[in-house]
Amino acid sequence: DVKVTQSSRYLVKRTGEKVFLECVQDMDHENMFWYRQDPGLGLRLIYFSYDVKMKEKGDIPEGYSVSREKKERFSLILESASTNQTSMYLCASSFPLSSSSYEQYFGPGTRLTVT
Amino acid sequence: QKEVEQNSGPLSVPEGAIASLNCTYSDRGSQSFFWYRQYSGKSPELIMSIYSNGDKEDGRFTAQLNKASQYVSLLIRDSQPSDSATYLCAVNSGGYQKVTFGTGTKLQVIP
Numbered sequence: 001d002v003k004v005t006q007s008s009r010y011l012v013k014r015t016g017e018k019v020f021l022e023c024v025q026d027m028d029h030e031n032m033f034w035y036r037q038d039p040g041l042g043l044r045l046i047y048f049s050y051d052v053k054m055k056e057k058g059d060i061p062e063g064y065s066v067s068r069e070k071k072e073r074f075s076l077i078l079e080s081a082s083t084n085q086t087s088m089y090l091c092a093s094s095f096p097l098s099s100s101s102y103e104q105y106f107g108p109g110t111r112l113t114v115t
Numbered sequence: 116q117k118e119v120e121q122n123s124g125p126l127s128v129p130e131g132a133i134a135s136l137n138c139t140y141s142d143r144g145s146q147s148f149f150w151y152r153q154y155s156g157k158s159p160e161l162i163m164s165i166y167s168n169g170d171k172e173d174g175r176f177t178a179q180l181n182k183a184s185q186y187v188s189l190l191i192r193d194s195q196p197s198d199s200a201t202y203l204c205a206v207n208s209g210g211y212q213k214v215t216f217g218t219g220t221k222l223q224v225i226p
Contacts (some may be wrong), residue, residue: 031212033213040218041218042203042216042217042218042219043159043203043216045213048212048213050212058213090158090159094212096212102147102207102212102214103149103161103164104149104161104205104214105161106158106159106160107158108157108158109157109158
C-alpha cells in the first residue's frame with residue numbers, strides 16, 4: 001500500500017511566523033505535490049516536484065516555497081504566515097503508470113490555522 | 116471557463132439506489148481520468164481510474180468516459196450510507212504529471 005504521511009494533522013501558528021509542513025512517501029515515487037483545499041475552491045496546486053532538487057510552480061505559489069532534498073521527502077514552507085493561508089494542506093505523490101497516466105495518492109492532510 | 120466542472124450538489128439518493136455523478140472537462144487532449152472520494156475532514160482517496168472510452172467496472176462502481184463529448188461519470192450501484200461523501204473528478208492532460216481537480220459533488224445516501 002502507498003503510504004504518504006504528513007508531519008502534523010493540526011497546526012496553529014501566528015501571523016508572520018515561518019511554517020514548515022513536511023511530507024514523506026515510502027513508495028519511491030518520483031512526483032510529489034502540495035495542494036491547499038478551501039471550501040468552494042477545491043484543490044489548488046501550490047508546487048510540485050518531479051525529482052530531487054527539482055520544483056515547479058503550481059497555480060498559487062505566492063507566499064510559499066518548497067524543498068526536496070531527498071526523494072521521499074517534500075517540504076512546504078510558508079515564509080511569513082498570513083491569515084489567508086489558513087487552510088487544509090494536502091500532500092500527494094504519484095508514479096507513472098504510463099507516459100500519460102499518473103495516479104496521485106494523498107497524505108492525511110494538515111489543517112493549518114494562522115491567527 | 117473552469118477546466119473541470121462538477122455539480123456541487125448535494126445529490127441525495129435513497130439507500131439501494133444508483134447514484135450518478137457527472138463531470139465535464141475542457142481540454143480535449145486529456146488522457147487520464149480519476150475519481151476520488153473524500154469524507155468530511157479527510158483526504159481524497161482514489162477509487163477509480165479510466166483511460167479509454169467506454170465503461171470500467173470495479174465492484175459497485177462504474178466509471179464511464181466519453182472523450183468526444185468531454186465527460187466522465189461515476190455510477191455507484193446499491194448506494195450505501197457509507198458512500199455519503201464528496202466525489203472529486205480529476206483529469207490529467209498527457210505529458211505532464213499534474214492533474215486538475217473539480218470542486219466535487221457532495222453525495223448523500225438516505226437510509
